[in-house]
Amino acid sequence: MEYEAVIGLEVHVQLKTQSKMFCGCATAFGAEPNTLVCPVCLGYPGVLPVMNEEAVRKTILSGLMLGCEIARFSKWDRKNYFYPDMPKNYQISQYDLPLCIGGAVAIPGKKLGITRIHLEEDVAKSFHYETTSGVDFNRAGTPLMEIVSEPDMRTTEEAFAYLTALKEVLIGGGVSDCDMEKGQLRCDANVSVRPVGQKAFGEKIEIKNMNSISGVRRALAYEIQRQIAAAKRGEKMVQETRRWDDEAGVTSVMRTKEHAHDYRYFPEPDLMPVVVSEAWLAEIRSAVPELPEAKRKRFVEQYGLPEYDAEVLVADAAVAAYYEQAAAGSKNPKAISNWVMTELLGKFADNKIAPLQLAELVAAIDGGQISGKMAKDVFAEMFATGKGATVIIKEKGLVQVSDAGALEVLAEQAIAANPKSVADYRAGNASAINFLKGQVMKLSKGKANPQLVGEILARKLQA
Ligand SMILES: [Zn+2]
Incomplete structure (x- = not known):
């Protein structure tokens, strides 16, 4: 039986803004740990978030570049979970009313659908040492745009083309630098396989921790092979999240469905909904660069x-x-x-x-x-x-000699000095003229106009 893969990608992109999503801290990369922080992005009690308008603008601009419908009304929600990299124990995100809906990424010969684009805040970064762990909160609160694709990709190459084209659009629009090494673009994938011709999707497996575009390519290639081999053995896939190990070149189970998070989303009470006026939308539209x-x-x-x-x-x-x-x-x-x-x-x-x-x-x-x-x-x-x-x-006195008179003299010299080549040429060996041409170039110290030399020689040799 022939199998095909069904791939959907969730791409997180850090927006290129001066300050964070809900506070005034800078978003610079590579600063001393925990120096770009304040009570808001450290999740102190009693503080209030203030929305970064530029981040909303860049998300809408992305939506327009990718042909999305822009929601005139969207809102913020709290996504609750507990993890050391999440100071508030919830992340401000968008749940049921994202900023952008639909759209597509064009790759050669195909359009790959986008489900939605929403805006949220990035989390902090954990570091694990031999016996201890550390958290750098500089990244916490950086504006983060999530672009969710439709399950439209069928091959690793299509997923690669999608990411490449998406990056190109976002960089071109000045939305993000999309440098994966700096974590500015991160990607999770949902992968399943099914017999060719079957309409229903297989059980989807989520893959995380792919840190480069080539890593995505290798992880998908590995995972598709793994799932096809399992299907051929008659094994059934169960929904789970797997981690890509780039060094070992394998994916391994991270958590199964029973351990999936329940985020208990609810509307963020500290932020107003986002209302996009016609005037603002028109202004952003006028800034859409040529794709x-x-x-x-x-x-x-x-x-x-x-x-x-x-x-x-x-x-x-x-x-x-x-x-x-x-x-x-x-x-x-x-x-x-x-x-x-x-x-x-x-x-x-x-x-x-x-x-x-x-x-x-x-x-x-x-x-x-x-x-x-x-x-x-x-x-x-x-x-x-x-x-x-x-x-x-x-x-440099490099001017080419295009003076026909001067070149004629040099051509005469070359012809007189090389009777054998002349005879060869006249006997029908057309390429013998190249040697003569080379001699004229040499006589001119490389300054003769080669085309003119060719013409003059051909004329003289015919005579
Ligand atoms: Zn802050």
């Missing part, structure tokens, strides 16, 4: 780029913006794309070349001033110094 998918399409149409180029350039918003500025000043947007992709990617942070300087370099090549080979040297110098192409070309 990667739309940008890729536009790059293909506006600049005549192959889809591959568009995909590579758009993957990084800063690179895409640089490309557009350079292309705007150039008659050859494809050449600009080539330079950016082959020479700038990977070391973009160290780049000193202004976009219009790159356009200037491409113009110098296209105008026959310098050869492609010279351009590589000019580029390296531009990259290191930030000087313009024209300045460097002048300084």
Whole structure:
């Protein structure tokens, strides 16, 4: 029997705000433990939370970017549980009235549904030592957005594509930096398997503790195989939560259904419901940036780029913006794309070349001033110094010889010095001209315009 997986993802994203969700403490990463805290985020009795408007705005912006319906009325709820990383013994979250409903993440050839997006506060971080444990409350109260997907994914690759595309949208919108190593994006998965063709879902298993996108990929691949093997042995799955062990490469039981938490949700009495006015929604809508998918399409149409180029350039918003500025000043947007992709990617942070300087370099090549080979040297110098192409070309005396008269003389010399190649060429060996071309280039100290040399030689050899 053939089996298929059914995967749903719950993604937690820390929002890029200056302060925490319900107090004024800063949200910086990597500060000394327990220095970014106050009575509110430490859960002292008698304190009152104050909602961070920017966090609500960024959640609504995320919803708009992902095509969700934005609730005009939503509210806060207390999710009760007891754990050392939860100072109040409840987390302020959203239960039945989330800020965003529906929507989808587009991956190549498919749209993967979103169930809901809600806003809550992050918990503290526990550290376990040999005989003791510690808690750092700096993270407690950081605005945390939870994006729950529909069970629309069927393969590990689709889950990977979903996360990649979602990250791209959120980073592009300035909502979060989504750095998984800093815990800014965290992911839990619900996985089940079923015989291909069966409509009903299998018993779902929740997997936690995946700390990188590649970890998600490996955990899902492992878990799907494990469940298929069990199904083939006739074993029935029972609903449970499992922990991914990245080092061992296995999942193991964390808690079974009987031990599932009962969160006893109830409305948060200390916070007003969130009412989103038409005016505010319109204002947020006007700030929705162009989505990667739309940008890729536009790059293909506006600049005549192959889809591959568009995909590579758009993957990084800063690179895409640089490309557009350079292309705007150039008659050859494809050449600009080539330079950016082959020479700038990977070391973009160290780049000193202004976009219009790159356009200037491409113009110098296209105008026959310098050869492609010279351009590589000019580029390296531009990259290191930030000087313009024209300045460097002048300084180095690199101007390409496109003077037909001068090149004719050199071509005559090459022909006279290499009678064998001339004979070969005339006997029908067309590639013999390349050797002669090389000789002319050498005579010109690499400054001859190669295309012109080829033309002149071909003409002379025919005569
Ligand atoms: Zn605080």
